[in-house]
Amino acid sequence: xxxxxxxxxxxxxxxxxxxxxxxxxxxxxxxxxxxxxxxxxxxxxxxxxxxxxxxxxxxxxxxxxxxxxxxxxxxxxxxxxxxxxxxxxxxxxxxxxxxxxxxxxxxxxxxxxxxxxxxxxxxxxxxxxxxxxxxxxxxxxxxxxxxxxxxxxxxxxxxxxxxxxxxxxxxxxxxxxxxxxxxxxxxxxxxxxxxxxxxxxxxxxxxxxxxxxxxxxxxxxxxxxxxxxxxxxxxxxxxxxxxxxxxxxxxxxxxxxxxxxxxxxxxxxxxxxxxxxxxxxxxxxxxxxxxxxxxxxxxxxxxxxxxxxxxxxxx
Numbered sequence: 001x002x003x004x005x006x007x008x009x010x011x012x013x014x015x016x017x018x019x020x021x022x023x024x025x026x027x028x029x030x031x032x033x034x035x036x037x038x039x040x041x042x043x044x045x046x047x048x049x050x051x052x053x054x055x056x057x058x059x060x061x062x063x064x065x066x067x068x069x070x071x072x073x074x075x076x077x078x079x080x081x082x083x084x085x086x087x088x089x090x091x092x093x094x095x096x097x098x099x100x101x102x103x104x105x106x107x108x109x110x111x112x113x114x115x116x117x118x119x120x121x122x123x124x125x126x127x128x129x130x131x132x133x134x135x136x137x138x139x140x141x142x143x144x145x146x147x148x149x150x151x152x153x154x155x156x157x158x159x160x161x162x163x164x165x166x167x168x169x170x171x172x173x174x175x176x177x178x179x180x181x182x183x184x185x186x187x188x189x190x191x192x193x194x195x196x197x198x199x200x201x202x203x204x205x206x207x208x209x210x211x212x213x214x215x216x217x218x219x220x221x222x223x224x225x226x227x228x229x230x231x232x233x234x235x236x237x238x239x240x241x242x243x244x245x246x247x248x249x250x251x252x253x254x255x256x257x258x259x260x261x262x263x264x265x266x267x268x269x270x271x272x273x274x275x276x277x278x279x280x281x282x283x284x285x286x287x288x289x290x291x292x293x294x295x296x297x298x299x300x301x302x303x304x305x306x307x308x309x310x311x312x313x314x315x
Contacts, residue, residue, distance in 0.1 A: 014099050014186070015175040016082055016092045019277065030087040036289050037083075040076045043292025044069035050305045057301060060138040061127070061242075064120045065295060065302075067147055068249070071116050072288035074109035078102060079284055082180045096170070099181040100162035106284065107161065107183060107204075108154045113287065114212040115150040117250055121219035124243050129226045157204045164200065168192050177273065178280055213254055220247075245298040249291050256282035 019029055051057050051066040082102060085091040094102075127134050161183055174189040183201050187194050223243065230236045260279040296302050 012096050012170045012172050012174070014094050014096065014181065014189075015173060016086050016094055016179050016181075017175065017177050017273075017277070018086055018092065018179070019274075033083055033087045036285050037076060037080060040072060040285075040288040040292075043296070044072045044076075044288065046306065046309075047292050047295065047302065050302060050309075054301075054305060058140070060123050060134075060143055061120075062301075063140070063143050064116060064123055065299075067116045067150075068113065068120065068291060071109055071113040072291055075106070075113060075284060076288045078105040078109055079180045086179045094181070096166075099186065100165050103165075103181040103183050103186060104158050104162050106180060108158045110284070111154040111157070111204075111208045112150055113253060114209050115154065117246070117253060118212045118216050118219075119146050119150065120246050121216045121250075124246060125219045125223055127242065128223050128239050154208070157208060160200060161197075161204075164197050168194065168197070178277060180284070182280070209257065216250060245295050248294045248298070249287070252287045252290055252294075253283070256280070256286075 047069045048066050051062045079102075082094060085094070123138060126137050130137065165183075165186060168190040169192045170189055171191065176189070177185050183197075187197055187201065190197075220243075223239075227236050227239050230239065256279045260276065260283065263275070263279075296306055
């Protein structure tokens with residue numbers, strides 16, 4: 001008997017993937033997953049609190065840093081529900097409407113993070129190339145406008161994704177490849193034509209993550225050109241040192257994404273499922289946890305404030 005297919009999102013479900021080979025070890029796999037989320041939340045809230053509470057840090061660099069922390073918190077909150085369901089509760093079934101909503105927020109916050117990294121690259125470019133005009137170019141009002149534009153762009157481009165997915169037909173129950181819903185993973189399970197969905201997904205990726213990466217690279221070409229024209233080695237090092245934290249954040253965000261894309265496009269043989277899942281986890285889970293650590297270690301002002309919070313009597 002043929003299996004019926006459904007297009008109404010209330011009539012079909014997805015099965016979230018556990019870590020391959022570790023399905024029976026939830027008590028152990030839940031520990032690092034919970035630790036990642038706890039560190040992500042604490043780290044990013046700490047950064048935002050410090051920037052908000054210290055007036056001297058109300059500068060473009062730190063305002064963009066607080067935006068990055070907000071994006072990291074949003075990305076963590078987007079993946080958290082299904083990760084908790086899988087690794088803590090052992091519940092792997094997720095409704096289609098919930099899945100579509102989750103993938104919308106995951107991709108939206110991922111693109112917001114990419115755009116904030118681009119804004120931070122622009123900030124460093126202006127600070128190094130136009131130091132005398134830095135404060136007049138990047139005013140608080142303009143920074144607010146940039147933040148608003150980032151959110152509107154990300155949300156507007158991703159709104160059609162869940163709507164178009166709702167028009168596709170799926171099997172009553174389909175198995176995903178991850179512990180959360182992402183657009184390409186859901187799309188491959190459709191029983192109907194996905195030409196429009198695939199085209200839109202590719203357009204969104206190229207016009208956001210792809211364009212952001214190119215513009216970030218261009219910003220650093222301009223920065224490097226300016227730095228190499230500085231006569232003093234000490235001044236060169238000082239200028240480049242202000243970019244180290246941002247370069248680390250960019251590498252943390254883009255390296256797993258580029259690696260995953262290269263494997264999908266040019267891989268001659270299929271790799272184990274664990275490889276794809278690991279790269280996906282590195283892309284969505286690691287930046288929110290590691291970005292606050294990188295900025296706390298490399299940024300003196302943030303580091304001093306954190307030490308004051310931990311040891312108030314000594315300071």
